[in-house]
Amino acid sequence: MHAYLHRYRDRPVTLRAYTRELERLILWSVVVRQKPLSSLLVEDCEAYKDFLRAPIASFTGPKRPRTSGRWRPFAPDGLSDDSQAYAVRVIRAAFAWLVEVRYLAGNPWSAVHEPATVIRESAVQVHRALPADLWMRVRRLLDERCTAPILPVPTEPGEAEVRLSKQARARAEQDAAPQWRAARAAILLMGDSGLRRVEAALAMREDLRPSNVRSESSTSARRQSGEGPLADESTRVRPRAVWTLTIVGKRRKQRTVPVSGATLDALRAHWADRNRIFDS
Structure with missing residues (x-):
């Protein structure tokens, strides 16, 4: 089993999930059926499938650290239908791989059907998105934190003592500003493109590039900025290149997502804090 799991060493999420399912099976096989995996028959596999639906009490318990003596392989509520099918x-x-490498002569699980599940409708998870007004408040707060205050310079000897506390607070905010700029870049990137935290952390600069598409200001936007429909071409807002980021996400699927100009500005500010050139 270690040899099989070693194939997924470069996919930590998959490795963790597969290890959990195979570890549960090994424990059940040794403790309940009292036989090694290589001796499991079709009826044993069917029994384990039933066991997944209702694990015995000695196999269930609240979540504990893996190294704890009170750790149990199953939660008290057991597994959902989808989780049972995934385990199978x-x-x-x-087992198919064990047959392929000649460790087993046959795969008893090939005769076992997965538990019946219902394919649920995929609904847009609007409830997970921030309301527009709250999102704007978050962005304003980030901008305020990222802008370090200018330290006051005393002009008279007496002013130094009066402004000491203000200077200390301003200096602390100044020191924290780079960290806030890093947070702003990450939050805007995830807000723009719907990236997961892991995807944002693993995003690479070389995968961020301008596309051939350019954004154009709409007529309504020009009117809001004071331009009429017959405004001179020299006063029009010039098209801006649309940037995209290519990432490899869940289930090793590659996708390309858009990145806004505000996010690019935040990334440039973060790179400047690191003494790196973003547009090199």
Whole structure:
């Protein structure tokens, strides 16, 4: 099993999930059926599928650290139908590999059907998005934190003592500004493109590039800025290149997402704090 799991060493999320499912099976096989994995038959596999639906009390417990003596392989509520089907698929694939490398003569899990599940409708998770007004408040707060105050310079000897506390507070805010600029860049990037935290952390500069598409200001936007429909070409807002980021996300799927101008400005400010040139 270690040899099988070693194939996923470069995919930590998958490795963790597969390890969990196979570890559960090994514990059940040794403790409940009292036989090694290599001796499991079809009826044993069917019994384990039923076990996944209702684990015995000695296998369930609240979440504990893996090194704790009170750790249990299953939560008190057991597994959902989808999780049971996932476990069967993972185990079947592992046994198929054991057959492929000649460790087993046959795969008993090939005769076991997955638990019946319902394919649920994929609804847009609007409830997970911030309301527009709250998002604007977050952005304003980030901008305020990122702008370091100018330290007051005393002009008279007596003013130095009066402004000492203000200078200390301003200096602390000045020192924290680079960290806030890094947070702003990450938050705007995730807000623009819907990236997960892991995806944002693993994003690379070389995967961020301008596309061939250019954004154009709409007629309504020109009117709001004071331009009429017959405004001179020299006064029009010039098209701006649309930037995109290519990332590899969940299930190793590659996708390309847009990045706004505000996010690019935040990234440039963060790179300047690191003494790096963003547009090199």
